[in-house]
Amino acid sequence: MNERDLFATLATIDEAVSRRLHERLVDAANAAGLLDVAYRTIETPVGTLLLAATAKGLVRIAYASEDHDLVLERLARDVSPRILRAPARLDGVAREIEEYFARRRSTFDVPLDLQLSHGFRRTVLSHLPEIGYGKTASYAAVAKAAGHPRAVRAVGSACANNPLPVVVPCHRVVRSDGTIGQYVGGVEAKHLLLALESAA
Template sequence: MTTTNRPPLDGDLFAALPGVDEETQARLHARLAAASDRTGILDVAYRTLETPVGSLLLAATGEGLVRVAYAREDHEKVLEQLATDVSPRVLRAPARLDGTARELEEYFAGRRHLFDLPLDFRLARGFRRTVLSHLREIGYGATASYATVAQAAGSPRAVRAVGTACATNPLPIVVPCHRVVRSDGTIGQYVGGTEAKKALLGLEAAV
């Protein structure tokens, strides 16, 4: 259940057992995930979701969604970091994240403009957390400059720090750092890559 000697992300804890077919493996894993959740020993549940901007890793604690990661961030490394920063009790438990997956699918289908999910901000601290709280004030289909966000966060001169907060946002898409652009109107950098940022802004502009 920890990240030590973790099997491949798309595998499960029973993949190495001889003579166990995939259906049985999946059933055993589901039972383990359910039992771990029920007994309170599952601290971080995760799953992946295929989207128009690639495969996303979704992870949640008992408090809420704690991490959304693009494939370019390396999902295995993200899980290892969660084991270090949150808890070593990490397990693939898709059912725990069904609600998150459903809201993201609705967003990419153009049917959802606001996420209604409990969020766990423990991976963001200090000024970075303050910035993330203001990002959620940027409406769907709108953008704001890094300078505007810095002013809203109470530090007008901290434009570079706002850029760092966006680049290290643990909850991209749900906390919309993709809506922050440069003062000259160019889109700037993005944790998911510039193509993903263009795709998200294009999706929201199309509605």
């Protein structure tokens, strides 16, 4: 075995040992009740998504454009500093998102933790799943459904600050003139999501 092969073998062993140690840390933190927020990333047609969950449910989905490290810092500040990468705890969520992108799922069944949204924003988010798969609604229509017909800008703000894009479908909210408007994941991602749903 030459020196290059030896280092490659050691790197592989080191990576495997590191992965096992991390899994043991996650298991120990879970068993001791010390893991408040678990997270993982998944690759999707709209880019890498960060998924984070508490014991109550899915608390955050973030696009890469939101800076995953910054999102994790905010979760540590706003939810709990006891946060670890624990992919297995989010396997069910990842599976549902993969099914959605494969057009095998039109609604999500995962429990949600809406603690990052308050007041009118939470009210708006609770109405978004009422916009059916493959359908859209205007910001004005959502404002009316939320009981505040003049709060069109507040609906836009709630959608822009949606902590659970894709699963809580703010991408289905468009301008009154039919143009799609802005989106936390970018206009291209919004186009892709709407096209995915309309093609099903």
